Amino acid sequence: MHTLEHLNPQQRQAVTSPPGPILVLAGPGSGKTRVLSHRIAYLICDLMTDPGKILAVTFTNKAAREMGSRVQRLLDNSPGGGFENRRIRLGTFHATCAMLLRREAVYLPVTREFVIFDDADQQSLTRQVIKEMRLDPKQVSPSKVHGVISRAKNELIDVETFTADTYFNEIARRVYERYQALLVANNAVDFDDLLFYAVRLLQNNENLRRRYQHEYPHILVDEFQDTNMAQYTLLQLLASDPPDLFVVGDPDQSIYRWRGADYRNVGRFKEDYPGARTILLEQNYRSTQTILDVATAIIDRNHGRVKKHLFTERGRGEPIVLHEAYDEADEASYVIDTIAKLTLIDDSDPRDCAVMYRTNAQSRVLEEAFLRKGLPYRLVGAQRFYGRREVKDLIAYLRLVHNPVDKVSLLRIVNTPPRGIGAKTVESLLAIASSRQIEPYEVIIELSRDQGNALEAGLQARALRSIVDFGGHLDEWLQIRNQIALVELINKVLRDIGYQSYLVDGTEEGEERWENIEELRAVAEEYTDTGLTTFLEHVALISDQDTLTETLNAPTLLTLHAAKGLEFQNVIIIGLDDGVLPHLRSFDDPEAMAEERRLFYVGVTRAMDRLILVRAFRRRIAGPSTLAEPSRYIDDLPPDLVEGVRLDRFSWENRTYQAETSWDPVNRDPVEPHFKVGMRVHHGTFGEGIIINTKLDRDDEEVTISFENGETKHLVASLAGLEILD
């Protein structure tokens, strides 16, 4: 019972409610993870619940991990002791469904070894279907069509019930049908299928449903406001009778509507479970009262919501700061200056500062500014490790070895690295496969075993040699896949295809790519005991945040979406201009506009001590730089809480921030211009010409030359080998 001492009355009420449908509306910073983990500990230690009967679902791996370790800590400290959390089923919606589907694969159109297609795979499959239907991918955008399909699945609409009310939707319906068939043919499911199949399975099979209800009578859900129809239905199906369903969420932080999330599930929950107990968590342990008041002023302008009165015992704190920069470059230098200043006056470390923005494109100007100063930063999202080309390539090889009918992976790597199996050859291979009604990989392996067949197939001798070579390797991989450790398999594949020499081409980028491969191999080491299936599932269901390095003492740059669930001492939100925040694309949709507001609210409530809002007088969004209109949200800020005075400017030299950074600033010598407009030069290929323009580009000089032969060229001076003639 001692674990309850650290909870406030509302938290305690939530944690100790008798089992049943319970809805916890948790304001930002109100300790929702704490409530969830205490609830689990309470079930185990006080109500003597078998840990194996508890199912806790989150949206991210990170949240799942965090909850797991917090529960473990609570159990370790509990008076009874000896409890273990290992048997708690704790995971993301998708991982939980994947577990269920693998167990019950006999009821599915795919086998237990199914692979999970990620975003890029889904995209390329959709594109393939569109092309197959002889539609132009430029007219019919694969991403839009796939978006429609994905949304349909999230709303549990299958091909049969998908109604095509418009021409576009008719196309989408036909693509949907074929797309689904191709997934099955590849023994694959996409992210949405994980949920969709799980729901259908439980709906159509009463025994199975009973079994799972009995297996997990106690269910807890994090970020409930972000559930979509499929997830909500899944929870309903899993909940036993009487249900013990403990859901925690905050409709004001619902920012994934465009991914199918529907915060109205919160309202639905109350309707579907009339006896549900609702508990509001309003005490905030993160921010100053000033920040909470600003946040409240912003969110209170959204209608039709349960108002929360966020309060803290932390006191008023400092006023928030509003700054207007000249343009985005000036905005970036203001950000850097401000962080430098904060590290001086506030005893903050650079790592305590975050810069948030609406769109990823905004990070570029910031990054450039940091790089110019030689200062480190941590960027969340953007160049995701598992989205890197080389990482995806290696994973595609492994997926192929695991599940050779996966044609998306096969096509991805059949000529990567280039081995002379080009588009023409691939086409012939596919034609042979379909005419003989076998899988393309079988054609490849057969050819490698018996080259005589090839003559009939009409393949060029050179192409055949390449196929034989590749097929031989593939054949061998398939035979040894279950006999050697995962890392050994990876090493073998890498060696066989000469991947290192392909990647490492003398450039820095090549080195980096190879390092990524080594990192992936290091991850694979941890799966020596569990094997390829588990490893592939792990890499398919992982998120970017998991790869965020925690050690670097540098500010974090991230989108407002990525900021959800995090907190920082100092938060700088840039781009408070209409069209950026709120985003232009949301203007004509009131629901979307309400979500933009929530997004801003999420950003504001990340701040513990200081909040700094920045806008720019001019801004370039697409095309030329134009005058920007201040964000409408600026008008909603209570004037007495805002300080419009700009912070004093500091120069970077000798500042603690720079001194404390762990990374050596890149001190490039400034490039001296060698060429001037009007100079006559000679070029090895183009002959003589006159410089008509020069430009210094961070580390090189770019010149425009009008040559005597009439051509005008842009050249990089260091590479062009120009000779100055006068």
Added chain:
DNA sequence: TAGTCTGGGCTTTTT
């Protein structure tokens, strides 16, 4: 078959 060129288009992206 592999690099270069051109044109469209352009939020957010837990899995």
Added chain:
DNA sequence: GCCCAGACTA
């Protein structure tokens, strides 16, 4: 203004 994808050329 920049990036990616597909067309085009060597």
